[in-house]
């Protein structure tokens with residue numbers, strides 16, 4: 001991935017560095033050759049380089065690019081579980097994924113961690129972005145997901161004889177779990193995404209209290225993945241499923257819905273991050289009826305929303321880490337709405353905006369294992385940053401509105417800007 005050359009100076013805005021502290025008023029950020037060299041009060045900034053390009057933040061906010069911690073690039077207008085798999089041919093899904101990646105970047109998401117993908121598309125999408133073939137966030141890829149036979153993601157009936165060819169590798173027992181991970185190793189993923197539990201979406205056979213993989217299968221996944229340097233995460237709603245994942249050595253937990261005190265202790269013991277993805281639940285409750293969602297499913301989402309919100313508060317209060325990301329790509333929760341997750345965590349879950357922004361920037365980068373490269377605005381980090389009109393601390397929802405982004409900068413290069421970039425400080 002190329003970084004920009006030259007010097008850029010951004011002034012006339014407050015600085016949110018992503019570490020969760022109070023904003024620095026009247027700040028300056030200096031970028032040289034795609035990396036931050038200064039971020040702090042303008043009065044302490046180094047002397048301005050006469051060749052620097054000057055960007056006026058117009059009294060707004062300078063902050064790190066956002067990290068979508070649970071990104072499904074291949075989901076598009078999903079209105080039923082069946083739409084997640086082979087609704088479209090691989091050719092079209094690949095194009096959709098490229099469009100979703102471009103949209104995410106335009107929405108200020110300069111990094112994204114895949115939560116699972118059809119046909120290994122995210123692995124190649126990541127390569128394409130890194131090679132400058134198409135625009136998109138820095139990515140961590142997951143490829144196809146692993147689920148037990150008969151579990152949440154095994155919905156195609158056997159008489160159709162199509163298995164789950166697109167999205168999921170189905171396993172029966174630890175040997176097949178190992179084989180599935182070995183296939184993903186060859187595919188080139190970084191994260192192995194699994195399904196330890198069911199979900200409110202499937203109340204008849206695999207609801208949110210149902211286990212979809214055994215501990216032995218999960219343990220085999222982790223041993224094999226770690227042997228090859230991959231990380232493991234999983235869709236974990238039921239308490240027993242979260243515990244199995246943590247005891248098996250999972251590196252992250254998706255959702256973490258029904259946590260109890262013992263689960264929280266297991267999570268904190270290894271500082272395992274959790275990505276609750278809660279706005280999806282809310283959107284399902286609010287807009288699901290428009291798409292024919294049954295009352296049973298909606299009731300299940302209400303249960304997982306309330307429990308998930310309480311678990312998220314517990315994790316942060318106890319000093320744990322949350323990532324912000326949210327299963328976007330459903331009909332009622334489309335790509336482009338990513339920052340609604342942040343607004344939801346402030347207004348509904350009751351977190352402080354500075355905490356939520358830290359979760360969506362620094363913690364997101366940490367979850368991707370790249371906290372030393374981006375996620376905060378500090379010297380040495382990549383210049384992945386946003387200049388936003390207004391104050392997200394006072395009103396987090398300004399981050400939902402792309403019209404308020406004065407600048408999205410990716411490794412020092414403006415991706416989109418309304419600031420009149422190009423004005424020189426010197427002659």
Ligand SMILES: [Zn+2]
Pocket residue numbers: 070072115327
């Ligand atoms: Zn997901």
